[in-house]
Structures are given as structure tokens and as C-alpha cells.
Amino acid sequence: MSQDQKIEVIVPEDQLMARIDELADRLAPRLTGDWTVVSILIGATPFTSDLMKALARRGVHPMLDVIWLESYRDARESSGRVVVRADLSRQVKDRGVLLLDDVFDTGRTLDFAKHHLLAKGAKEVITCTLTQKPWAPRGEKGVDFCAFDSPGRYLVGYGMDDAGKYRGLPYIGALD
Numbered sequence: 588m589s590q591d592q593k594i595e596v597i598v599p600e601d602q603l604m605a606r607i608d609e610l611a612d613r614l615a616p617r618l619t620g621d622w623t624v625v626s627i628l629i630g631a632t633p634f635t636s637d638l639m640k641a642l643a644r645r646g647v648h649p650m651l652d653v654i655w656l657e658s659y660r661d662a663r664e665s666s667g668r669v670v671v672r673a674d675l676s677r678q679v680k681d682r683g684v685l686l687l688d689d690v691f692d693t694g695r696t697l698d699f700a701k702h703h704l705l706a707k708g709a710k711e712v713i714t715c716t717l718t719q720k721p722w723a724p725r726g727e728k729g730v731d732f733c734a735f736d737s738p739g740r741y742l743v744g745y746g747m748d749d750a751g752k753y754r755g756l757p758y759i760g761a762l763d
């Protein structure tokens with residue numbers, strides 16, 4: 588029996604893949620030398636997988652590491668506090684880092700992660716998200732690369748969850 592809530596498709600799967608290819612075209616020339624992609628668990632997992640494949644098709648093979656950060660848990664609003672549930676497995680000292688996340692909302696998670704990586708000695712941190720909310724920080728505090736501007740609604744799918752559900756949807760959707 589289906590237990591789906593009403594989910595409006597905001598970005599269908601084919602558009603997602605096309606934008607990730609465009610993103611890889613823009614990122615590839617920046618990733619020369621020693622780079623590590625750091626994926627923020629859990630939400631960035633599908634985006635990371637598809638972007639890594641798109642980079643590999645362009646002959647770009649950075650290391651891949653993860654950091655598990657949590658601030659929303661089952662709520663639709665940030666708790667205001669970012670918790671590190673698991674840290675990196677390798678050093679980033681003197682390396683460039685491409686930091687990936689699914690959604691840039693208050694900006695708190697990415698800001699925390701960026702400072703965390705710089706404190707570990709990363710040479711440079713480039714931030715990249717699949718999507719950003721209309722109220723997310725722009726300019727100096729903004730994200731460096733972003734595939735989509737999203738509406739000011741609660742998003743699910745392609746890694747994004749509502750209390751742990753819907754991460755497996757192959758598109759970006761919005762809940763009412």
C-alpha cells in the first residue's frame with residue numbers, strides 16, 4: 588500500500604542529470620592538483636555519486652571522503668546547532684577540498700563544515716550544492732557552485748528527507 592504524501596515534482600530526473608553534467612564541466616578545470624571531495628552525510632549521497640561519475644568521465648579523479656553532520660534530524664527547521672556524528676577518514680592538510688551538500692538553506696551546515704576543514708589545514712575549500720533556497724546567504728557567505736535555485740518550500744528526494752523518508756526519490760520534489 589502506498590504511504591506517499593502529495594509530492595510535487597520540482598526538478599525531474601533528466602534535468603537533474605543534465606545540470607550535474609554542466610556542473611562537472613565547470614568544476615573539472617578547477618580540480619587540478621591534490622583535491623578531496625568531501626560529501627556531507629546523509630543528504631549529499633546521491634548528488635555525490637552522480638557528480639563523482641560525471642567528473643570521472645572528464646578524467647578528474649579526486650579522493651572521496653565524507654563527514655556526517657546533522658542539525659535538522661526529524662524537524663523541518665534547523666535546530667541551530669550542527670552536530671558532528673562522524674569525522675573525515677583522511678587528512679585534508681594542504682589539499683584542496685570540494686565540499687558537497689544537497690541543499691543550502693540557512694547556510695549553517697556548509698559554513699560549519701568549511702571552517703572545520705580549514706581548521707584541519709585544507710589549502711582551499713570550494714563549496715557546491717545541488718540546490719539553494721531563496722533566503723540562503725548570497726555573496727561572500729554564499730555557495731560557490733549551485734545547480735538549481737529552488738522555491739521557498741520544503742524539499743525532498745535525491746538525498747533530501749522528511750523525517751528520514753523520501754531520500755531515494757530520483758527527482759527533487761516539494762511537500763505542501
Ligand SMILES: O=P(O)(O)OC[C@H]1O[C@H](OP(=O)(O)OP(=O)(O)O)[C@H](O)[C@@H]1O
Pocket residue numbers: 627628629630631656657658659660665688689690691692693694695696697747748
Ligand atoms: O543550510 P542548512 O540550514 O544548514 O541546511 C542544510 C543541511 O540540512 C540537511 O541536513 P540534516 O541536518 O537534515 O541532515 P541529513 O543530511 O542527514 O538530512 C541537508 O542535508 C544539509 O546538510
Ligand code: HPA
Pocket residue numbers: 659690692740741742743747748749
Ligand atoms: O528543504 C529541505 N528539505 C530537506 N532537508 C533540508 N535541510 C534543510 N532544508 C531542507
